[in-house]
Amino acid sequence: MRRAPLASWLSIASTVAIWLVLIGPLIALLLKVSPSQIVTALGQPGALSPLGVSVASAFIALLILVLLGTPLAYVLARSPRRPVRWLEAGMLLMLLMPPLVIGLLLVFMLGPLTPLGGLLARVHLSATNTFFALIVAEVYEAAPYYVLGAQSTFVGLDQGMLDQASLLGDTPRQRFFRISLPLSLPQLTSSLAIAWARAIGAFGAVIIIAYHPYGLPMQVWTTLNEVGLQRALPYALVLLVVSLPFPLLAFLWSRHARS
Numbered sequence: 001m002r003r004a005p006l007a008s009w010l011s012i013a014s015t016v017a018i019w020l021v022l023i024g025p026l027i028a029l030l031l032k033v034s035p036s037q038i039v040t041a042l043g044q045p046g047a048l049s050p051l052g053v054s055v056a057s058a059f060i061a062l063l064i065l066v067l068l069g070t071p072l073a074y075v076l077a078r079s080p081r082r083p084v085r086w087l088e089a090g091m092l093l094m095l096l097m098p099p100l101v102i103g104l105l106l107v108f109m110l111g112p113l114t115p116l117g118g119l120l121a122r123v124h125l126s127a128t129n130t131f132f133a134l135i136v137a138e139v140y141e142a143a144p145y146y147v148l149g150a151q152s153t154f155v156g157l158d159q160g161m162l163d164q165a166s167l168l169g170d171t172p173r174q175r176f177f178r179i180s181l182p183l184s185l186p187q188l189t190s191s192l193a194i195a196w197a198r199a200i201g202a203f204g205a206v207i208i209i210a211y212h213p214y215g216l217p218m219q220v221w222t223t224l225n226e227v228g229l230q231r232a233l234p235y236a237l238v239l240l241v242v243s244l245p246f247p248l249l250a251f252l253w254s255r256h257a258r259s
Contacts, residue, residue: 026240033233041234051238054215057131058200061138065146065195070188073150074176088151095144099204102140106209110136127209134210141206142199149191153184186257193250197243216242 020027042048076088094102110127111117120127127133157180165175181188203217211218216239224232 029233029237029240032230033237037230038234038237041231042238050214050216050219050235051242053131053134053213054200054217054239055242057134057138057215058196060135061142061199062146062192062196064135064139065143066192069143069147070150070181073147074154074180076147076151077154091144091147094140095148099141099202100208103137103205103208106136106140106205110209129210129212131213134206134213134215137205137208137210138199138202141202141204142195145198146191146195149194150184150188153187153191154180157183186254189250190247190254193247196246200243201239 072087075084076091106127108114109116110120110133112121112126112128117127120132125132127136162175162179165179170178200215201217203221206215206218207221214222216235220232220235220239223235
Protein backbone atom coordinates (compact mmCIF):
# COMPACT_ATOMS: atom_id res chain seq x y z
CA MET A 1 0.00 0.00 0.00
CA ARG A 2 2.97 2.33 0.52
CA ARG A 3 4.51 1.79 -2.90
CA ALA A 4 1.73 3.54 -4.83
CA PRO A 5 2.08 6.90 -3.03
CA LEU A 6 5.88 6.65 -3.33
CA ALA A 7 5.64 6.01 -7.08
CA SER A 8 3.24 8.91 -7.41
CA TRP A 9 5.58 11.28 -5.57
CA LEU A 10 8.53 10.09 -7.66
CA SER A 11 6.54 10.71 -10.83
CA ILE A 12 5.64 14.24 -9.70
CA ALA A 13 9.22 14.99 -8.69
CA SER A 14 10.63 13.74 -12.01
CA THR A 15 8.05 15.77 -13.94
CA VAL A 16 8.93 18.93 -12.03
CA ALA A 17 12.65 18.27 -12.55
CA ILE A 18 12.20 17.77 -16.29
CA TRP A 19 10.15 20.95 -16.57
CA LEU A 20 12.78 22.91 -14.68
CA VAL A 21 15.46 21.60 -17.03
CA LEU A 22 13.38 22.43 -20.11
CA ILE A 23 12.31 25.92 -19.11
CA GLY A 24 15.41 26.69 -17.07
CA PRO A 25 16.95 28.87 -19.81
CA LEU A 26 13.70 30.83 -20.11
CA ILE A 27 13.60 31.39 -16.36
CA ALA A 28 17.23 32.52 -16.43
CA LEU A 29 16.43 34.97 -19.23
CA LEU A 30 13.48 36.45 -17.31
CA LEU A 31 15.62 36.85 -14.20
CA LYS A 32 18.51 38.37 -16.13
CA VAL A 33 16.60 41.07 -18.02
CA SER A 34 15.13 43.92 -16.02
CA PRO A 35 12.20 46.07 -17.24
CA SER A 36 14.49 49.09 -17.43
CA GLN A 37 16.82 47.24 -19.78
CA ILE A 38 13.91 46.36 -22.04
CA VAL A 39 12.67 49.96 -22.09
CA THR A 40 16.19 51.28 -22.78
CA ALA A 41 16.87 48.82 -25.58
CA LEU A 42 13.50 49.18 -27.30
CA GLY A 43 13.41 52.95 -26.79
CA GLN A 44 16.35 53.56 -29.10
CA PRO A 45 15.64 54.94 -32.60
CA GLY A 46 14.72 52.14 -35.00
CA ALA A 47 14.80 49.48 -32.27
CA LEU A 48 11.30 48.23 -33.12
CA SER A 49 11.98 48.02 -36.85
CA PRO A 50 13.27 44.39 -36.64
CA LEU A 51 10.04 43.43 -34.86
CA GLY A 52 7.95 44.81 -37.72
CA VAL A 53 10.16 43.12 -40.30
CA SER A 54 9.93 39.74 -38.56
CA VAL A 55 6.17 39.85 -38.01
CA ALA A 56 5.44 40.99 -41.57
CA SER A 57 7.75 38.48 -43.26
CA ALA A 58 6.58 35.56 -41.09
CA PHE A 59 2.93 36.44 -41.73
CA ILE A 60 3.50 36.47 -45.51
CA ALA A 61 5.46 33.21 -45.27
CA LEU A 62 2.58 31.56 -43.41
CA LEU A 63 0.07 32.85 -45.93
CA ILE A 64 2.13 31.23 -48.70
CA LEU A 65 2.26 27.97 -46.73
CA VAL A 66 -1.50 27.93 -46.20
CA LEU A 67 -2.30 28.62 -49.86
CA LEU A 68 0.28 26.25 -51.36
CA GLY A 69 1.17 23.87 -48.55
CA THR A 70 -2.35 22.78 -47.60
CA PRO A 71 -3.26 21.40 -51.07
CA LEU A 72 0.21 19.82 -51.29
CA ALA A 73 -0.27 18.12 -47.91
CA TYR A 74 -3.68 16.80 -48.99
CA VAL A 75 -2.20 15.36 -52.18
CA LEU A 76 0.65 13.76 -50.23
CA ALA A 77 -1.89 12.18 -47.88
CA ARG A 78 -4.34 10.92 -50.50
CA SER A 79 -2.40 10.14 -53.67
CA PRO A 80 -0.52 6.82 -54.00
CA ARG A 81 1.35 7.88 -57.15
CA ARG A 82 5.14 7.57 -57.23
CA PRO A 83 5.86 11.22 -58.17
CA VAL A 84 3.92 12.26 -55.08
CA ARG A 85 6.16 10.07 -52.94
CA TRP A 86 9.17 11.90 -54.39
CA LEU A 87 7.60 15.17 -53.25
CA GLU A 88 7.21 13.69 -49.78
CA ALA A 89 10.87 12.66 -49.81
CA GLY A 90 11.78 16.21 -50.79
CA MET A 91 9.87 17.59 -47.80
CA LEU A 92 11.62 15.16 -45.47
CA LEU A 93 14.96 16.20 -46.96
CA MET A 94 14.15 19.87 -46.28
CA LEU A 95 13.20 18.99 -42.70
CA LEU A 96 16.46 17.14 -42.05
CA MET A 97 18.74 19.54 -43.88
CA PRO A 98 20.68 22.04 -41.70
CA PRO A 99 19.32 25.58 -42.18
CA LEU A 100 22.79 26.89 -43.10
CA VAL A 101 22.92 24.38 -45.93
CA ILE A 102 19.46 25.49 -47.07
CA GLY A 103 20.76 29.05 -47.26
CA LEU A 104 23.79 28.01 -49.31
CA LEU A 105 21.63 26.01 -51.71
CA LEU A 106 19.26 28.97 -52.11
CA VAL A 107 22.23 31.09 -53.16
CA PHE A 108 23.07 28.60 -55.90
CA MET A 109 19.42 28.39 -56.96
CA LEU A 110 18.22 31.99 -56.67
CA GLY A 111 21.43 34.04 -56.64
CA PRO A 112 21.79 36.99 -59.04
CA LEU A 113 24.01 34.99 -61.43
CA THR A 114 21.63 32.02 -61.72
CA PRO A 115 18.88 31.58 -64.35
CA LEU A 116 16.14 31.87 -61.71
CA GLY A 117 17.89 34.89 -60.26
CA GLY A 118 17.88 36.48 -63.71
CA LEU A 119 14.14 35.87 -64.04
CA LEU A 120 13.54 37.46 -60.64
CA ALA A 121 15.59 40.47 -61.68
CA ARG A 122 13.30 41.00 -64.67
CA VAL A 123 10.39 41.58 -62.28
CA HIS A 124 12.57 43.71 -59.99
CA LEU A 125 13.01 41.08 -57.29
CA SER A 126 16.18 39.79 -55.68
CA ALA A 127 16.73 36.81 -53.40
CA THR A 128 19.79 38.41 -51.81
CA ASN A 129 19.58 40.81 -48.86
CA THR A 130 16.01 41.93 -49.49
CA PHE A 131 12.65 41.55 -47.76
CA PHE A 132 11.71 39.08 -50.50
CA ALA A 133 14.83 37.02 -49.72
CA LEU A 134 13.84 36.96 -46.05
CA ILE A 135 10.41 35.56 -46.94
CA VAL A 136 11.98 32.92 -49.19
CA ALA A 137 14.35 31.80 -46.43
CA GLU A 138 11.51 31.61 -43.90
CA VAL A 139 9.29 29.63 -46.27
CA TYR A 140 12.03 27.09 -46.90
CA GLU A 141 12.79 26.69 -43.20
CA ALA A 142 9.14 26.47 -42.09
CA ALA A 143 7.47 24.58 -44.97
CA PRO A 144 8.32 21.01 -43.89
CA TYR A 145 6.89 21.58 -40.41
CA TYR A 146 3.53 22.66 -41.78
CA VAL A 147 3.26 20.40 -44.82
CA LEU A 148 4.29 17.18 -43.06
CA GLY A 149 2.12 18.01 -40.03
CA ALA A 150 -0.85 18.72 -42.27
CA GLN A 151 -0.20 15.53 -44.22
CA SER A 152 -0.28 13.50 -41.00
CA THR A 153 -3.57 15.17 -40.10
CA PHE A 154 -5.19 14.35 -43.44
CA VAL A 155 -3.96 10.74 -43.26
CA GLY A 156 -5.74 10.33 -39.93
CA LEU A 157 -9.17 11.30 -41.26
CA ASP A 158 -12.00 8.78 -41.18
CA GLN A 159 -11.92 7.20 -44.63
CA GLY A 160 -15.40 5.76 -44.15
CA MET A 161 -16.87 9.24 -43.79
CA LEU A 162 -15.13 10.36 -46.99
CA ASP A 163 -16.40 7.27 -48.83
CA GLN A 164 -19.96 8.00 -47.70
CA ALA A 165 -19.64 11.55 -49.02
CA SER A 166 -18.50 10.13 -52.37
CA LEU A 167 -21.52 7.83 -52.49
CA LEU A 168 -23.74 10.85 -51.85
CA GLY A 169 -22.28 12.54 -54.91
CA ASP A 170 -19.68 14.90 -53.45
CA THR A 171 -16.78 15.71 -55.74
CA PRO A 172 -13.18 15.51 -54.39
CA ARG A 173 -13.20 19.31 -54.09
CA GLN A 174 -16.46 19.25 -52.10
CA ARG A 175 -15.16 16.48 -49.84
CA PHE A 176 -12.09 18.56 -49.10
CA PHE A 177 -13.92 21.78 -48.19
CA ARG A 178 -16.95 20.17 -46.49
CA ILE A 179 -15.32 17.35 -44.55
CA SER A 180 -11.53 17.13 -44.64
CA LEU A 181 -10.72 20.77 -43.97
CA PRO A 182 -13.24 21.40 -41.12
CA LEU A 183 -12.31 18.18 -39.32
CA SER A 184 -8.59 18.90 -39.67
CA LEU A 185 -8.69 22.58 -38.73
CA PRO A 186 -7.49 22.26 -35.08
CA GLN A 187 -4.53 20.08 -36.05
CA LEU A 188 -3.76 22.23 -39.08
CA THR A 189 -3.68 25.26 -36.80
CA SER A 190 -1.19 23.50 -34.54
CA SER A 191 1.05 22.70 -37.51
CA LEU A 192 0.74 26.29 -38.71
CA ALA A 193 1.66 27.58 -35.26
CA ILE A 194 4.83 25.47 -35.26
CA ALA A 195 5.63 26.83 -38.71
CA TRP A 196 5.07 30.37 -37.36
CA ALA A 197 7.61 29.84 -34.58
CA ARG A 198 10.02 28.32 -37.09
CA ALA A 199 9.59 31.14 -39.60
CA ILE A 200 9.84 34.07 -37.22
CA GLY A 201 12.88 32.50 -35.57
CA ALA A 202 14.58 31.47 -38.82
CA PHE A 203 18.29 32.24 -38.72
CA GLY A 204 20.46 29.69 -40.54
CA ALA A 205 19.20 30.33 -44.07
CA VAL A 206 18.47 33.98 -43.28
CA ILE A 207 22.05 34.84 -42.37
CA ILE A 208 23.19 33.52 -45.75
CA ILE A 209 20.74 35.18 -48.16
CA ALA A 210 18.90 37.84 -46.13
CA TYR A 211 21.35 39.52 -43.76
CA HIS A 212 19.41 42.71 -44.48
CA PRO A 213 16.80 43.87 -43.63
CA TYR A 214 17.25 42.90 -39.99
CA GLY A 215 14.57 40.76 -38.42
CA LEU A 216 14.58 39.92 -34.72
CA PRO A 217 16.95 36.90 -34.98
CA MET A 218 19.48 38.95 -36.95
CA GLN A 219 19.07 41.83 -34.49
CA VAL A 220 19.88 39.48 -31.60
CA TRP A 221 22.92 38.18 -33.46
CA THR A 222 24.34 41.54 -34.49
CA THR A 223 23.72 43.10 -31.07
CA LEU A 224 25.42 40.14 -29.41
CA ASN A 225 28.49 40.56 -31.62
CA GLU A 226 28.66 44.33 -31.48
CA VAL A 227 27.81 45.28 -27.89
CA GLY A 228 27.58 42.03 -25.93
CA LEU A 229 25.17 39.53 -24.44
CA GLN A 230 23.46 41.85 -21.97
CA ARG A 231 22.26 44.22 -24.70
CA ALA A 232 21.05 41.34 -26.88
CA LEU A 233 18.86 39.75 -24.19
CA PRO A 234 15.94 42.24 -24.50
CA TYR A 235 15.63 41.47 -28.22
CA ALA A 236 15.70 37.73 -27.42
CA LEU A 237 12.88 38.24 -24.95
CA VAL A 238 10.84 40.16 -27.53
CA LEU A 239 11.39 37.32 -30.01
CA LEU A 240 10.03 34.82 -27.50
CA VAL A 241 7.04 37.02 -26.68
CA VAL A 242 6.16 37.25 -30.37
CA SER A 243 6.80 33.64 -31.34
CA LEU A 244 5.43 31.59 -28.44
CA PRO A 245 1.81 32.68 -27.75
CA PHE A 246 0.39 31.44 -31.08
CA PRO A 247 1.81 27.89 -30.69
CA LEU A 248 0.67 27.69 -27.07
CA LEU A 249 -2.88 28.84 -27.88
CA ALA A 250 -3.05 26.51 -30.89
CA PHE A 251 -1.95 23.58 -28.71
CA LEU A 252 -4.62 24.34 -26.11
CA TRP A 253 -7.32 24.71 -28.79
CA SER A 254 -6.27 21.44 -30.41
CA ARG A 255 -6.42 19.64 -27.05
CA HIS A 256 -9.86 21.12 -26.38
CA ALA A 257 -11.14 20.16 -29.85
CA ARG A 258 -9.91 16.57 -29.48
CA SER A 259 -11.56 16.23 -26.07
